[in-house]
Amino acid sequence: xxxxxxxxxxxxxxxxxxxxxxxxxxxxxxxxxxxxxxxxxxxxxxxxxxxxxxxxxxxxxxxxxxxxxxxxxxxxxxxxxxxxxxxxxxxxxxxxxxxxxxxxxxxxxxxxxxxxxxxxxxxxxxxxxxxxxxxxxxxxxxxxxxxxxxxxxxxxxxxxxxxxxxxxxxxxxxxxxxxxxxxxxxxxxxxxxxxxxxxxxxxxxxxxx
Amino acid sequence: xxxxxxxxxxxxxxxxxxxxxxxxxxxxxxxxxxxxxxxxxxxxxxxxxxxxxxxxxxxxxxxxxxxxxxxxxxxxxxxxxxxxxxxxxxxxxxxxxxxxxxxxxxxxxxxxxxxxxxxxxxxxxxxxxxxxxxxxxxxxxxxxxxxxxxxxxxxxxxxxxxxxxxxxxxxxxxxxxxxxxxxxxxxxxxxxxxxxxxxxxxxxxxxxx
DNA sequence: TGACAATGAATGAACGTTCATTCAGTGTCC
DNA sequence: GGACACTGAATGAACGTTCATTCATTGTCA
Numbered sequence: 001x002x003x004x005x006x007x008x009x010x011x012x013x014x015x016x017x018x019x020x021x022x023x024x025x026x027x028x029x030x031x032x033x034x035x036x037x038x039x040x041x042x043x044x045x046x047x048x049x050x051x052x053x054x055x056x057x058x059x060x061x062x063x064x065x066x067x068x069x070x071x072x073x074x075x076x077x078x079x080x081x082x083x084x085x086x087x088x089x090x091x092x093x094x095x096x097x098x099x100x101x102x103x104x105x106x107x108x109x110x111x112x113x114x115x116x117x118x119x120x121x122x123x124x125x126x127x128x129x130x131x132x133x134x135x136x137x138x139x140x141x142x143x144x145x146x147x148x149x150x151x152x153x154x155x156x157x158x159x160x161x162x163x164x165x166x167x168x169x170x171x172x173x174x175x176x177x178x179x180x181x182x183x184x185x186x187x188x189x190x191x192x193x194x195x196x197x198x199x200x201x202x203x204x205x206x207x208x209x
Numbered sequence: 210x211x212x213x214x215x216x217x218x219x220x221x222x223x224x225x226x227x228x229x230x231x232x233x234x235x236x237x238x239x240x241x242x243x244x245x246x247x248x249x250x251x252x253x254x255x256x257x258x259x260x261x262x263x264x265x266x267x268x269x270x271x272x273x274x275x276x277x278x279x280x281x282x283x284x285x286x287x288x289x290x291x292x293x294x295x296x297x298x299x300x301x302x303x304x305x306x307x308x309x310x311x312x313x314x315x316x317x318x319x320x321x322x323x324x325x326x327x328x329x330x331x332x333x334x335x336x337x338x339x340x341x342x343x344x345x346x347x348x349x350x351x352x353x354x355x356x357x358x359x360x361x362x363x364x365x366x367x368x369x370x371x372x373x374x375x376x377x378x379x380x381x382x383x384x385x386x387x388x389x390x391x392x393x394x395x396x397x398x399x400x401x402x403x404x405x406x407x408x409x410x411x412x413x414x415x416x417x418x
Numbered sequence: 419t420g421a422c423a424a425t426g427a428a429t430g431a432a433c434g435t436t437c438a439t440t441c442a443g444t445g446t447c448c
Numbered sequence: 449g450g451a452c453a454c455t456g457a458a459t460g461a462a463c464g465t466t467c468a469t470t471c472a473t474t475g476t477c478a
Contacts, residue, residue, distance in 0.1 A: 030239050044459045105324040112321045115314040115382035125383050149358045156403050166379045167372030173324035174334050194365050198407055253425045
């Protein structure tokens, strides 16, 4: 397996993190060994310790990287021309960038880790709060919000949206791995649009049927 | 810690599974050792092997137990007098029976395990499908469904409901452990009712404000 | 006494981590 | 240019520890 290793154009730390992501997704944080990671990266075990103090530091660095990625996604969502497009960016980000499913498995593992490591929990929580505030703001400003048929506050809507996002992500890891990135994305978009109709469609929109 | 061990009125296998649940939630499937479990159960390591072939068999048995519990919850939800009450049962089941947070952490771990163990994935998937069918049916039959202001099919609603449920569960593991079972339950109910209003409230209900 | 429940020290494999060693590359001086 | 000294990235065998699993032994009760 993996005859061709990780992209060598990256600097060492990134190369190691890239390999770690693959291994963690494949075996989990605690079952993936440092030897697995070194093999995936095509380097020796010892070299990892030149760049990371220990295994926990690798996990922490990955969590940090994830934090930055989330911020990027939020920024892209913020710049989308419409609220629907913002939502679609938020919902499909994890299934098309890089490899499919890898990210989902990593995030589920991250939450599992958070449930027993308060440091990880705080990091995830802080990301979540920033993202929530961002989305709440986005919703509050959007013209689409005014016409909706319900009485939910923007913050409540944001909470629901993120809950659905996490739920879809969790669902994602059950899918057989042979599903393509496109099929995943299609499924995600379907659910997103259902939620969208629910949250933002004006009350008596002309139904198709 | 845990001077008083597991209820001794249970039969050995149940007693072991009870202890395993506590350890798995506290440390995760693969970090919890057989010694941890035996200590929590107040028995010796070797005795576990009289009742379970190996550690994987313990995990599999726990997954099976979870499957039965889900079926029970669905049955209770089915017998509730109204759809709203069914939903509330589905949404709060995992935060009040037995110990709080323990169950959430276990389920997140279960999904993480499912992402790399196809056997576990199939089991979880089968539970999910049964539950989805049950809820879809429940929704389709409910009189509340007719009056809703949107055009989502019962199956789509069920999918959204389960996604939100999983999302809340994931969110749950981030909460500091000192939150009481009641506070958790209150939070869950709040979100459930928001989703409820969204999905099933007739279009022009008299708003409070 | 015999059958079964229960123990926990022993085993060996696997793991995270360390470190003595190698060596391609760079700088320095004649 | 050529000889030599130096650097530090990279290696992988070795170490101490942890863990799942085994089994010879002991306890219990009919």
